[in-house]
Amino acid sequence: MTIRDFLMLDLPPLLAALMAGATCGLLGSFLVLRRESLVGDALSHAVLPGIVLGFAITGARSGLPMLAGAMVAGLLAVVLISVVQRAARLDPGAAIGAIFTTFFAVGLVLMETTGARSVDLDLDCVLFGQLETLVWAQAEGLHSLVDPAALEGLPRQLGLLAGVGIVVAVVVAVLWRPLKLICFDPGYAAALGMPSRALEFGLALLVAAAAVAAFESVGSILVVAMLVCPAAALRLMTDRYGAQVLGGAALGAALGGVGYALAGPVPAALGLELSLNAAGVIGTLGGLMVAAAALVRAGVTRGRQGRAAVA
C-alpha cells in the first residue's frame, strides 16, 4: 500500500471514525450519568426525518441544512417525548419507544416520497453507515496535506464532523461545572439558580448534532454504540468525574480508529481476504469493550472479596 492509497482511501474514513468516536464519547458520559442512554438512542433515530427534509428542500447533500433539519427534529422529539410521557402517563421508556419509532418511520417514508433516496442519501447509509465511501480523490502524496486545492477535495462530511466536534468540545469545556451539577443533582442545581432546563435542552441539541454528524459515517443505529459504549465501559473503570468525561472522548476515538483499522486495513496488510463493514466492527468492539470491563470488574471485586474472606 502506498502513501497515496492511504491518504486517498484510508485517511478520510479513519479521520471520520476518530472524530465521530471522540464527539460521541464525550457526550455519552452525560447521557449515561443522567440515565438517559435511551434518549441518545431515540435522538439518533429521530433525526432522520430532519436530515431527509433538509436534504429534500435544498436538493443537495450539504451539511448545514441537514444539520439544521436534524436539530429541529431532535428537539421536537425530546419535547414530544416529555409531552407524551406526561399526557399519557407512560413511563419514560414507553414514551421514547412511541416517539422515536414514529420519527424513524416518517423519515423512511419521506425518503421514498421525496425521492431523496434515489440521489445519494440512501438507505444503506442509514442502516449500515458509509465510512468506506469517504475518499479523498485529490490526494497525490504527503504534499497534498498542505496543498489548499487538494484539501478542498476532502469529503465534506469531515468538515461537518470537525465543526460539530469543536462546538461540542467548547461547550462541554465552558459549561463544565453546570453540566456536572445537572448530572449529579438537578434539584440542587435549580436551588443554586442554575438554568437547569436550558442546560438539559442544550445537551439534547448537542447529542442531536453529534448524531447527525456521525450519522453519515456510521449510520443511524451505530451512533448509539459510540454514544453509550465508551461511557458505560468507563463507568465500570473509574470513580473520577474528569476521567469519566474526558476518558469517554479518548475511548470513543480509540474505538473508532481501532474499529476502522480492524475492518479493512489491518486484514489487508496481513494479506487476508477480509473486508468488513467498518461501522459494524466499531459497534461490535464497543460491546466487547463493555463486556470486558464488566468481566474485569467482576474479577477484581471477587478477588477483593476472596482476600477479605481469607483475612
Place this chain on the structure above:
Amino acid sequence: MSVAPPLSVRHLTVAYGERPAVWDVTWDAPTGLTAIVGPNGAGKSTLLKATLGLVPALSGEVRFFGRPLEEVRDRVGYLPQRASVDWDFPATALDVVCMARYPRMRWWGPVPKRHREAARAALAQVGMEGFAERQIGKLSGGQQQRVFLARALAQDADLVLMDEPFAAVDAATEQAIVTVLRDLVAKGRHVVAVHHDLGTVPDYFSNVLLINARVFAAGKVAEAFTPATIGATYGARLALLDQANVRAAEARAL
C-alpha cells in the same frame, strides 16, 4: 429599626394536580433555629421547596431577608432530602462540597484554591476531613448525610433550609448535625429545618412551625409547641380540606 425576617411567606398555596399540599401559608421565620413540624404528607418539604422555587406555587409571595430570592440567592443555603442522587456518581466528597461554591466561580477550569479551602473547612466542621477524596458511594449513610450538610455549610449562607436533616442517620451523625446547628446560630446565622421527630424538637430547636397544609401554630417552642397545638395539627384535620381532598381524589380516579 426593624430587620426583615430571614424568611417571610405570604399566602403561599401549592397544589400537586388538584391535591392541595400547602394552603395559604403566611409565616415569618424567626431568627435562630426553627423546626417545621407536621404529620406525613402535611406539606413540610413542599413548603420548603416552594420557597426556593423548586416546585411551582399557585399563589403567594416569598421573601428572604426582605428581598426576592434571585437577589439574595448567595445568602440562602439548602440541604435537600437524602437519597435523591446517584451514589455511584463519579464524585468525591470534596467534589460534592465544592458544588456549593459553583455560583461564585467561573463555569470552567480548576476549582480555585480559596473555594477548595472553604470546602475542606466545611468538611472539617462536620468531622469528615479525612474522607475528602473518598468516592461518595463508599461512605456510610450517616457520612453521606454529613457531606451534604458540609455542602450546605460551604454555601456560607445566612439562612440554611434543611429538609429532614435527621432522617435515618446514626447517633454520631445526629450529634454532629446538632453541633453544626448550634455553631451556626452562635455565628448569627439562621436555620429552618423540616423535622419529623416530635420528641427532640424542644432539645434541638428554639422555634417551631406546626403545619398540616395550613399553619396551626408558630412561635417559640415553649409557647407554640403544646399538646393542644400538636393534637390539632396531627389529629383534627379541617373538615373542609378533607372534603376538597376527597373530591380531588374522586376527580383523579374517574
Place this chain on the structure above:
Amino acid sequence: MIAYNTAVVLLGCALLGLAAGTVGTFSLLRGRALVADAVGHAALPGVAIAALIVATLGGDPRALPPLLAGAATAGVLGVLAVQALARTGRIREDAAIAIVLSSFYALGVAILSWLQTQPGAAQAGLSKFILGQAAAMRAEDALVAASVAGICLLVCLVAFQRLRAVCFDPDFCRMQGLRVQAVDLLLLGLLVLVCVAGLQAVGLILVVALLVLPAATARLMTFRLPRMLAISALIGAVCGAAGAWVSALRPEVPTGAAVVLALAAVFTVALLLAPERGLLAQLYTHLRRRLAADTEHFLRATWEAQEAAGAGPGTAGDRWAPIAAVADARGWRIGRARWLAFWLAQRGLVARAEDHVHLTPRGAAAARRAVRAHRAVEHHLLAAGATDIASADRLADLVEHGLPPEVAARLLPEPSALPASPHVLGGKRP
C-alpha cells in the same frame, strides 16, 4: 379479488398485531417496553448466522424457520446480556439496553458485510428483515409467523391471572409466594417470540413500535385491564393488516414504516381525543371549570356590588351594577369582565346596558347560591379559628366551587337568612 397469497399475508399480519398488542400491554405495565427494542436489534446477527449455517449445510437459506430460530436465540442472548450488564450495578438498565441493541446490531452488520463478499446466496434478502417487507412474504412464511403469534396469544390467555397480578403489584406477589421471576421470564419469552414473529413483516428496527404503541394507545382510552388488552390487540391487528396492505400496494414503502405510521396515527388521535385522558378532554375540563368559577365569581361580585351600594344582605338583586366595580372587586382586567358579562348575558343570567349589568331572576338565584356558598365557607373557616378574614375569603374562593350540596347544607342549613359578609364589600381586590 385478493390473491390467496396476499390474503394469507394480511391475515398473518393481523394475527401478529393481535399478539403484539396483547403481549405489549403486559410489558408496558411491567415497565419493560424497551426490552423489545434490544430483542429486535439483537436478532440481526442471529438471522445472519442462521442463514450462514443453513447455506453451509446446503439448505435453502431463505427458509424461514431456521432464520427465526436464529433470531430467537440471539434475542434471548440479548435479554440475558441486558440482565447481566444491569447486574453490575454500575450500568443501569437503560444503558444496558442501548449497549446490547447497538452492539448486537453492529455484529449483524459486520457479518452481513462479510457474507456479501462470499460466494453463494446466504445473504440474499436478509436485509429485508431490517425494515420488514410484507410484500415479499410467502403464504408459508405468513403461516409460520401467524402460528408463533397464535401461541403467544394462547399463553397470554392461559396465564392471564398471573401476568395481571405481577404487572399490578410485583412486591405483593412476592410476599404472597408467587414466583414473580418465573412470570417475568415467561413475559420476556413471549416478548422475544412476538419480536421474532414480527421480523419479516415489520422489521427488527421498528418491531418495538408494535409492542409499545397499541398498548400506549389503549392505556389512554381505558382504566381496566381486560378492556385495555382488547383495545390494544384490536389496534395492533388493524394497523398490522393495514400496514401490510399498503406495502402490498406500494412495495417500495417499507412495511415496518407503514405499520408504525398507522399505529402512530391512531395513538395521536387517542392522545388528542381520548375521553378524560385526551389532551382536548383535559383542556375542555380545565376551561369549563375555569368558566364555571368565573361565572360564580362574577355573579357574586355583582351581588356584592349591590350590597355595597346599599342593599341589605339578602335583598340585593334589583339594581344596576357597573362592570368596572365587578372587575375591581375581582382584580380582573376590564376586558375580561366585559367578556364575561357578554357571555352571562347570552346565557340569560344578566342584562347588560351601558357598561352596567343587572341580574335576571335566574341570575339572581344563581348569585344568591354563590354568595351563600362563599360565606358559608368563610364563616366556617373563621369559626375554625385559624385564619384571618382576608385568607378566609381567599380560601373560600378556592374551595367553594362545586362544593357538594350536602356539605354546603351542613355548613349553613337552609332556610336561614343569608349571612352578612365578614369583610367590607366594594373594595378593590389586589
